[in-house]
Amino acid sequence: MARPALTREEVLAAAADLVRQHGPQALTMRRLAAELGTAVTSIYWHVGNRESLLDALVERTVAELGEIRPVGRTPAGRIVSVARALRRRLRDHPHLVAMVHERGLTERMFLPAQQALVHEVHAAGLRGTRAADVVRAVQFQVVGHVLVERNRERAPAQHPGEEELWGARTAEEDPALARTLARAIDTEKLFTLSVKALVAGLLAGARDGESDSGSGPGPDSGDRTVSRAPYPQ
Template sequence: MARSSLTREEVLAAAAGLVRRDGPRQLTMRRLAAELGTAVTSIYWHVGNRESLLDALVERTVLEMGTLRPAGRAPAARIVSVARALRRELRARPHLIAMVHERGLTERMFLPAQQALAAEVHAAGLRGSRAADAVRAVQVHTVGFLLVERNRERSPVQSPGEGELWSAAEADGDAALARALARPADPDRLFVISLRALVNGLLAGDGEKGAAGGRVTAE
């Protein structure tokens, strides 16, 4: 039995769920109607045709990406929190992000994250081109790290793998290093370590700490 009432937001939420799970090519009006338990005509009534639906999903994704909120007290820690949230949100919706990119709205989507980062680097005492470099460096690090993650996740199983390639001898006598490199990397931990090092360096500049920036320490 078709649902007697349906909202535009419910349609968009269901469509976003299908795209997240199966990709935009699998999003058809008939499949979406089945997902919602309603008639195809009801879908058209709320969102128009498929292209209008995809446009609405892109706009919805752009708005969702604008809800990043810094956490922590010191600006350095808050910068790290924005980057971690950005990575988390990008990882959660790869197909939707790809749709945003295809429609030429990537820069608009990243604007709220840039604005949040700009506010925090200002709070840390950075201004002008130095502040702009810091904002872009954190953004590039976050997006670049994510792209490397995705490529590794999609790559075939490596044989030999890292664990088979490393030995104490190849680690220049550092057995602990060899053992650590032989273990699978923890991407979450590696992202935070590299991000904190980047932020600390950006705020320190030429050896000077940014005002009120401090250093990012382990949580």
């Protein structure tokens, strides 16, 4: 039986799988053709050269990562759901996210998640500078947590490890604390705990009447320099 005609979407999906599993360096036209069981010329016909393929793959990744739908009964709960979804997607696609960053599309990739956060922050009663601060704080919390997770995963084995370092003396006679810090970290649980606490504190201003509708920096912002959001690699 003849193989069904190859489509551009099949080429991009196979390319994304190669990058996801082995990194961008594994994506060659010859290897991609072998994965698809077709000729290299067929790959060129569908996506052009390797640079065109990478550009198309980045656009596809940006579109996929942008589809985040908040869930929950309250603005706070929905903000947390956006943060959790964004963390999962960054964790699941590190090589693809790195490619997006290298092509200068990081801000565009984060825009849909930021827009979802803006909607929920407005629903919570915050606007202006304080609303923007919430959006950025949540985004940086997500990205920072993912960076720490990946750094820990790639670190060499530790000698001594946490289980050896935490005892009665280092824990200031708090055995429950020592036992917990000696155990492996449940990163999902820790992330959810920290982002819930962050969101609760940030949204407290809505209840206290601290909303700021101005477009400039808040009274406590000083001469802060706004930096671009980091990204996980």
